[in-house]
Amino acid sequence: MTIIVDYRFPPAINAEKQAKTIAIGQTAGTWSERHGHRQEQLQQHLGEVVGIREEADGYKVARVRFPEINVENDIASLLTMIFGKYSMAGAGKVVGVYLPENYGTKAKVGITGIRQRLGVYDRPLVMAIFKPALGLSAQDHADILREVAFAGLDVIKDDEIMADLPVAPTHERLDCCRRVLEEVRQQTGRNVLYAVNVTGKADELQRKARLLVKHGANALLLNVLTYGFSVLEALASDPAIDVPIFAHPAFAGAMCAGSDTGLAYSVVLGTMMAHAGADAVLYPAAYGSLPFDPQEEGKIRDILRDRNVFPVPSAGIRPGIVPQVLGDYGRNVILNAGTGIMDHPWGPASGVRAFFEALGRVEAGESFDPANLPEGALKQAILEWG
Numbered sequence: 001m002t003i004i005v006d007y008r009f010p011p012a013i014n015a016e017k018q019a020k021t022i023a024i025g026q027t028a029g030t031w032s033e034r035h036g037h038r039q040e041q042l043q044q045h046l047g048e049v050v051g052i053r054e055e056a057d058g059y060k061v062a063r064v065r066f067p068e069i070n071v072e073n074d075i076a077s078l079l080t081m082i083f084g085k086y087s088m089a090g091a092g093k094v095v096g097v098y099l100p101e102n103y104g105t106k107a108k109v110g111i112t113g114i115r116q117r118l119g120v121y122d123r124p125l126v127m128a129i130f131k132p133a134l135g136l137s138a139q140d141h142a143d144i145l146r147e148v149a150f151a152g153l154d155v156i157k158d159d160e161i162m163a164d165l166p167v168a169p170t171h172e173r174l175d176c177c178r179r180v181l182e183e184v185r186q187q188t189g190r191n192v193l194y195a196v197n198v199t200g201k202a203d204e205l206q207r208k209a210r211l212l213v214k215h216g217a218n219a220l221l222l223n224v225l226t227y228g229f230s231v232l233e234a235l236a237s238d239p240a241i242d243v244p245i246f247a248h249p250a251f252a253g254a255m256c257a258g259s260d261t262g263l264a265y266s267v268v269l270g271t272m273m274a275h276a277g278a279d280a281v282l283y284p285a286a287y288g289s290l291p292f293d294p295q296e297e298g299k300i301r302d303i304l305r306d307r308n309v310f311p312v313p314s315a316g317i318r319p320g321i322v323p324q325v326l327g328d329y330g331r332n333v334i335l336n337a338g339t340g341i342m343d344h345p346w347g348p349a350s351g352v353r354a355f356f357e358a359l360g361r362v363e364a365g366e367s368f369d370p371a372n373l374p375e376g377a378l379k380q381a382i383l384e385w386g
Ligand SMILES: CSCCC(=O)C(=O)COP(=O)(O)O
Pocket: 129, 159, 160, 249, 282, 283, 284, 289, 290, 314, 315, 316, 317, 336, 337, 338, 339, 340
């Protein structure tokens, strides 16, 4: 089995030379007469340049094939091989990684499992983020959750900035919110997922995750790129953690935003997340509040879905953009809004209702022109944010 990687180089760079440097430098490290007596041993580890194509803008994409025997079926050894030391070599960006189907860790719950747990099969899911991100007590979280959960919300997550802080310790947040989730289940028969942000040093984080699940957490949130892919892999392959893991993209820009350096967003937030065991992955939506390339967004969506991972386009999601999201994604998507729900002029419950009204109107093929909208939560949202 082999691993294929595409590297894109600007016109001023000798792509052929750099591709060879990668194929050797990132594998055996050297290939010269001096090591001739070990030729057979080394040969099986060497990468191979399998093609170079020029794009319309003069950039060249070099394809390098790597042997799978060089890596440990995980993301850390893979990244070290394909781009470790070379990432510091100057212009050159990883724009595609193609892995064997069974490489890495599979989502334990994924799209199908999340839908089963919620009992929702025929529509996009609606997700909220606790806001303000910091400053709320554990009881404040529960009070907000009561409002949005009874309004019909499917999933809520902590803000990624909310660590295990004295103002609202993680276990207290879970304790207070779990009671609300139970109330909602008893009164409506509906399940709502609460993705609790799990933080701490690697060993402590895993212990904490197990404890949270034991105490009733029905989903987890992980800042995968700041804590590391191996932390996600450890949680995803832990049988005691039988809840969906929502992967947050915080820090992705530090790896992906450079036009000629780093890795493409679709590699990090698509391929790597999907082979590290995430069940749902958040990433910026092109029509949201962060600048994002629609082509990269489309690639992420398709890569994730191919491995049963829920795409969660996020950041600046408002009820008014529901028609666009549904046009691009269809039903298998999670609509995730922080301020787009929490800052609704009539309060968070109306924020949730506005999303459901928007879904209903798209389903019925109805207009979003404020002049045609009935009085209600959606109209207020459109008047506020467009
Ligand atoms: C960059 S994708 C993650 C989005 C997120 O976690 C968030 O807090 C977005 O908040 P918003 O108010 O823009 O919905």
